[in-house]
Amino acid sequence: MRTFNFLLCGVGGQGTILASDVLVNVGLAAGYQAKQAEVHGMSQRGGSVISHVRWGKSIHSPMIGVGEVDVLLAFEKLEALRNLNSLHPEALALINAHTIKPLTVISGDQTYPNDETLRNAFAQVTSHVEYINGEEIAGSLGNSRMENVVLLGALSALLERSALSGPELTAETWLKVITERVPPKHIQLNRKAFQAGWEAVKKR
Amino acid sequence: MKGKKAFPPPSVLNYNTIQQTRISLLQLNGANRMIKMLSGNEAVARGMWEAGVVVASAYPGTPSTEILENFALFPHVYAEWAPNEKVAVDVAVGAAYAGHRGMAIMKHVGLNVAVDSFMYASMTGMEAGLVIVTADDPAMHSSQNEQDNRTFAKFGRVPCLEPSDSQEAKDMVSAAFELSERFDTPVLLRLTTRICHSTSSVDLGERTTPVSEPRPFPRKPGKYVMVPGNAVKRHPVIERRICDIAAFAETFPDNRNEPGGRSLGIITSGVAYQYSREVFPQASILRLGMTWPLPEKMIRKFAKSVKRLIVIEELDPFIEEAVHLMGITVEGKCIFPITGEFDPRVVRESAVLAGLLPASASVPLPEVELGALPGRPPVLCPGCPHRPTFYILNKLKVPVNGDIGCYTLALFPPLSAIHTCGCMGAGIGVAHGATKAGSPEHHVAVIGDSTFFHSGIPALINVVYNCSPVTTVILDNRITGMTGHQENPGTGRTLLGQETIRIELEPLVRALGVRHVKSVAGYDVKAIEKALKEYVKLDEPTVLVVEEPCALMPDVRKHWLPLEVLEEKCNGCTLCFRIGCPAILKSEELDEKTQRPKALIDAGMCTGCEVCAEICPREAITFRPVEMEGGAS
Numbered sequence: 001m002r003t004f005n006f007l008l009c010g011v012g013g014q015g016t017i018l019a020s021d022v023l024v025n026v027g028l029a030a031g032y033q034a035k036q037a038e039v040h041g042m043s044q045r046g047g048s049v050i051s052h053v054r055w056g057k058s059i060h061s062p063m064i065g066v067g068e069v070d071v072l073l074a075f076e077k078l079e080a081l082r083n084l085n086s087l088h089p090e091a092l093a094l095i096n097a098h099t100i101k102p103l104t105v106i107s108g109d110q111t112y113p114n115d116e117t118l119r120n121a122f123a124q125v126t127s128h129v130e131y132i133n134g135e136e137i138a139g140s141l142g143n144s145r146m147e148n149v150v151l152l153g154a155l156s157a158l159l160e161r162s163a164l165s166g167p168e169l170t171a172e173t174w175l176k177v178i179t180e181r182v183p184p185k186h187i188q189l190n191r192k193a194f195q196a197g198w199e200a201v202k203k204r
Numbered sequence: 205m206k207g208k209k210a211f212p213p214p215s216v217l218n219y220n221t222i223q224q225t226r227i228s229l230l231q232l233n234g235a236n237r238m239i240k241m242l243s244g245n246e247a248v249a250r251g252m253w254e255a256g257v258v259v260a261s262a263y264p265g266t267p268s269t270e271i272l273e274n275f276a277l278f279p280h281v282y283a284e285w286a287p288n289e290k291v292a293v294d295v296a297v298g299a300a301y302a303g304h305r306g307m308a309i310m311k312h313v314g315l316n317v318a319v320d321s322f323m324y325a326s327m328t329g330m331e332a333g334l335v336i337v338t339a340d341d342p343a344m345h346s347s348q349n350e351q352d353n354r355t356f357a358k359f360g361r362v363p364c365l366e367p368s369d370s371q372e373a374k375d376m377v378s379a380a381f382e383l384s385e386r387f388d389t390p391v392l393l394r395l396t397t398r399i400c401h402s403t404s405s406v407d408l409g410e411r412t413t414p415v416s417e418p419r420p421f422p423r424k425p426g427k428y429v430m431v432p433g434n435a436v437k438r439h440p441v442i443e444r445r446i447c448d449i450a451a452f453a454e455t456f457p458d459n460r461n462e463p464g465g466r467s468l469g470i471i472t473s474g475v476a477y478q479y480s481r482e483v484f485p486q487a488s489i490l491r492l493g494m495t496w497p498l499p500e501k502m503i504r505k506f507a508k509s510v511k512r513l514i515v516i517e518e519l520d521p522f523i524e525e526a527v528h529l530m531g532i533t534v535e536g537k538c539i540f541p542i543t544g545e546f547d548p549r550v551v552r553e554s555a556v557l558a559g560l561l562p563a564s565a566s567v568p569l570p571e572v573e574l575g576a577l578p579g580r581p582p583v584l585c586p587g588c589p590h591r592p593t594f595y596i597l598n599k600l601k602v603p604v605n606g607d608i609g610c611y612t613l614a615l616f617p618p619l620s621a622i623h624t625c626g627c628m629g630a631g632i633g634v635a636h637g638a639t640k641a642g643s644p645e646h647h648v649a650v651i652g653d654s655t656f657f658h659s660g661i662p663a664l665i666n667v668v669y670n671c672s673p674v675t676t677v678i679l680d681n682r683i684t685g686m687t688g689h690q691e692n693p694g695t696g697r698t699l700l701g702q703e704t705i706r707i708e709l710e711p712l713v714r715a716l717g718v719r720h721v722k723s724v725a726g727y728d729v730k731a732i733e734k735a736l737k738e739y740v741k742l743d744e745p746t747v748l749v750v751e752e753p754c755a756l757m758p759d760v761r762k763h764w765l766p767l768e769v770l771e772e773k774c775n776g777c778t779l780c781f782r783i784g785c786p787a788i789l790k791s792e793e794l795d796e797k798t799q800r801p802k803a804l805i806d807a808g809m810c811t812g813c814e815v816c817a818e819i820c821p822r823e824a825i826t827f828r829p830v831e832m833e834g835g836a837s
Contacts, residue, residue: 037402047582060481062402065549067567085570102580106789110578125570
């Protein structure tokens, strides 16, 4: 049983907290010991959000040390870049192609890094980078707020494809944890969003 | 409270109902072992319920807020937001004097406010258990300092328990109450942000301690009336008590020796225990669940069993200094940082530098050169009703003495209108002192409604009593915003959802003797400007109450309606950029004449507060045309 160190990052309001809650419970449901740590102090005011999720046979620290992240799930491009130096070499990275400009960029004081900068920087650390447009996929399902569930679907496919996870981690395990956390009337939409994210990665 | 139903005190709640609820929950949990992922805060709340806490009182503050919020969800419990932490401790003490388990919860700096009460409670002891939760914030994720509150346990002759994960956070609540009742002492349960806000699995227990029956309030003046004649007799009692607890600490099950290799021994506590286990899987570890008083015999025995002894603890060298005083050779802060939060990397790299681990244990970093990435500091939300006040204060160029709340964010450009912020309730006093010292400008103190109720009122009384022409602006959004919308004395509703008296600010301020008081609407830029321009010229205390509910309240969200910029009217004057609203963007479109970017409004973020429209000199900002319903069918 290997250890997984997931880092989720994004911007307050993107649903990263719910996603990390799902992820830690998926770990538990799959038979791992799991821990999660979130940094959300002032994040609901549009700040950066970081959440650590760890799965393993025996997990002590809820925090991942810098440089020891095996899987990055970035909800936003600038936040992906901000956490690049936390990655282990050849870590898996799933990057949502979503731009949320901070006030420092809106004011014209600083510039938002372009996609080429992002790709080049990630290429220096790992060859396992997957880009996905979660907002667009969620939007095509009629609700762009499903972005976080789309990303979880994509993450599940990525883990499957990389053969990092074994048979203990089925799509149903994920879906059971997700549906336990959403109101009944949204269950179908969440299933669809998860499926759409899964397919987006699986088909590549 | 005439005509209003007061919440029934717990003692008169229908005992049968409590029993029934308990039974149903026992059935739920008893037969099948139930494991849930809980944050440390949720776990403490569960622990409170299992321990039969009767009265819980708190003032919200990150990272502790969710404890009381979650406790309030349990059936038939009494939980309340107090106006401040001192009141919360007094309330919990009152419950414990009356013979029922009481609990007060606060963030670390909250204990500074409550320490007077904490100290007398230590002197008197109680009739039933009293536990005070302090949630410390190493790394200052959302605090003004990173004080280590274990020092208060030592200072107050009170035991301090420190859990290392959510399971222990739950279990230590019961342990703390047992300790409290066995030794007639308050107990400090010290958490840190990483315990509060990390999630791990918890084996849920049952509600083992029944809610006690009502009993007569004790008349024991020698114990409970701390006049000098009585206090002088109590002091030796509490000194003996802490020695007795130290003896008990030797067998306290959460003080645990985990033997390993003999070359290195680690004394640790709290979340640092987890990092120690992770980084030093071979070492011997003495995990202290009680960090005050310390089990001296246990520590001596442990020290003798290893060649090199170190302490791994976040913040102060609290355990380290105590071990030094025992005459034992120990290292700690010469290896590990005294500031900030630990994680496995901090512990590992510090250990490598000190030669505790080989250089090969060091984990290299990618070190990709990224240049200066744009920061993403938290900002006042789009539609924040505090924005116009700070826009005007910036325009008036007056010194502004701020306070603790969302509005502190107005320190950032372009508003740049907070010049001091120290702690809850400080701004008004600072403005008064600066004025008395002859500061040549007119000082404005800015404080939120909840902070004003917390500790602003005495400071305003001082402004009136000692006569200074300070202008106090009370930003009244009728909720405690920063910590996520907790009720306060101005909300008109309690934590348990009961309707209650809503304390009105303007009459309150008038009653304090302030003659110049005005209430204005938060989005009325012109009215705020007019009032402040008038007040900063007056040579008397003045108070402006700026009223508007927080834009994130569910009722307010329903009425959000985005604005748009009429491109043909906008000439790129950039005035609307000066209010620092995240929904106003710079358009790619440049004005032909000025060659400056026109404004653009992000419809997904805009709430339609119309502050930008009010200050736009060209009437270029307006509501988007509403798509008319009907017709298509």
